[in-house]
Amino acid sequence: MATILRTVRWTVLAGSGDPIALVTEAVAKTDFAVASTTPTSIVIDVPRAIIKNRWGATITGALSQGSKGTDIEWVVDGLGNKHYEHMVTIGEGMPEGSLDDHGIPEAVSKIALKMFGRKEIRHLANVLDFGEFVHAIGIGNLGGKMGIVTLTDRRLIFLEKSIGSENLVEFALASIGAISLGKKMGGETLTISHSGTSATITTLQHGQGDAIARKFREIKDQPTATTTPTAADPIEQIERLAGLRDKGILSEDEFQAQKTQLLGSI
Template sequence: MATISRTVQWTLLTNVDEALAVLTPAVEQAQFTMTSLTPNEIAIDVPRSLRSNQWAAKIHGTIAADAEKTHIEWRVDGLGNKHYKHLIKISEGLPEGLLDDHGIQEAASHVALRIFGRKEIAHLANVLDRGETVKAIGVGRFENKAGIAAATDLRLLFLEKSIGSEDLTTFSIGAIQAIDLKKALGGETLTINHSGTKATITTLGHGQGDSLIRAVRAAQNTPRPEQASSAPTVDVIGQLERLAELHAKGILTESEFLAQKERLLSS
């Protein structure tokens, strides 16, 4: 059996020192071994456990500080398919509210989840990017598989997580050309036109399709930082140099030069 690697992004809502202080007992509670802990890196050994049907694994975390936040990029290397479960076990030992959940619980609180959807909800954070925020959640079917539909500020995704398998389908917000909603007694259906192809998410709970489509359209109408319009930047130094040249050549008088210089500096 080949070794598999999985990567997960965490953000702890505290500084590095406090983050490191709470990680050690959380790792111990999970019955793992912390082999290295520095302000930059973490190394953890996961033991083989026949009782828990758990393969041995190596977890490596790279730390990046950001003001009062601590970002950790985890890489889990091991056999089997419980890579994410190892990190969930560690997260269960952290103080409540310390780990940024990407807005998942807030979005889920507005949805009447079916029982089977709860394992996808617990797993959803593992497939999100750093800084990505969930705006709406629904439970439905995609390509005849039951799972979680989630609209974030970056994409619409469908996650099916079952024993021994995981399917993640993503529709980026920028590439969604149209999204339509159909309501029926059996539930709501989203039809997504994405990069020239069509996909449907069916049997969503009543109101869930509405929430998802509103979240997608809101994200489409919110400029991303790279899309935001920006005012032309003023090359103040270059313009001052040109004013000085004009003044030196006698084209601008002393008063005109000083007035133009003051205008540039004040802007």
Template sequence: MATISRTVEWTLLTDHETALKMLPPAVEQAKFKVKSLNPDEIAVDVPQALLSNQWAAKITGSIVPDADKTHIEWRVEGLGNKHYKHLIKISEGLPEGMLDDHGVQAAASQVALRFFGRKEIAHLANVLDRGETVQAIGVGRLENKPGIVAATDRRLLFLEKSIGSEDLTSFSLGAIQAVDLKKAIGGETLTINHSGTKASVTALGHGQGDSLAKAIRDAQTASAHQPTAPDPASVTAPADDFIAQLERLAELHAKGILNDEEFQTQKAILLSKQG
């Protein structure tokens, strides 16, 4: 069996010093071992536990302070497919509300999620990018495989949760051209046209398809209305830079490199930018 490596991003809603104090007890509560800890990194050993189907693994977390927050980029290396589960165990040892869950629990509280408990829903946070927020959530089947579907402010994703699997399928919002929803007595079906292909999540609970479709459309609308970064060429030059450019133009004019008309044209362009 090959060793698998997975990367997970955490944001702890506390300062760097507190984060360093809280991590070791959380690791110990998970019955793992802190191999080393310094302000920039924590290394954790996960022992093999055959009775609980736990393979040995090595976890390394790069710690980055950010004002009153602390970011951790985890790298989990080991056999099997319980990489996310290791981090869930560590997170359970942290004080309530310390770990940013990207809005997962808030979204989950709005709908009835059959067959999935709080711990399983928490797996979603492990596959999200830093700053990504869940807008809507549901439980259904993709290609006849059960899992959790979520619409975030960046994409639609499906986390398969069948026995022995934690596979992730992701569809970026920018590549979703159409969203279709069908309702039936047995549940709802959400179909998206993504980069010219179709994908359908079936057996969604009543209301879940509606919430997901609305979240996708709202996120696409918000993305379309985001202001674009200004063209650097159009940004007004600082006063000292403006004077230097004007002096340069005058020098070129005096040397005959620019004629009168060219000098006045370039000068007018500079003045318009300054204004």
């Protein structure tokens, strides 16, 4: 049976302490074991546990310096569907505030999430990229499955709520034409128009869909930063014109006229 690879990205925030030591201490609180470490890597062994219905796995972390601290790219190699759960288990042993939370607690605090648990919140963090920031969050139904609906600064994510599940649907912000809000007896709905098709998330609690739709419009309405083209260097332009003259595209007179004009602008 072939193993499955899953990638999880953490950022240990600057000032939190030595990342290798922090992870080692977190692993010591579990039945996992640190197999080896170097200044830029750590390998963790997850033993097979029949009682816990858990296959064995090997977790390899590569450390690098990031903008907020130390980035760790984890690769979880194992059977079964508990790859993310392994990382949640280790993450729960990390000191409070030591990991980049991606703005998730703040987003959760703005809205009632009665069905949300601590592990689901940590599970969400494990599918985010380095530096990805969460703007709005909710719980809804897509394709008959309940999941966490998350709007980040890069994409809209639907992640199945079950910690044992790894089903993820995502829509890049650039591919979304519009997000329409609707209301039904069962709650709010979001219809996402993207790449010529659409998808509808239903049964969002009151205010959750509205918060996501409004934040999306705010992001889309933000003016795109533009860069004013820098005028080309006159000497470079003269060299380019000389090349056109040499190829017979410009006559000598045309070349001299444009050269005189460019030299006058210096």
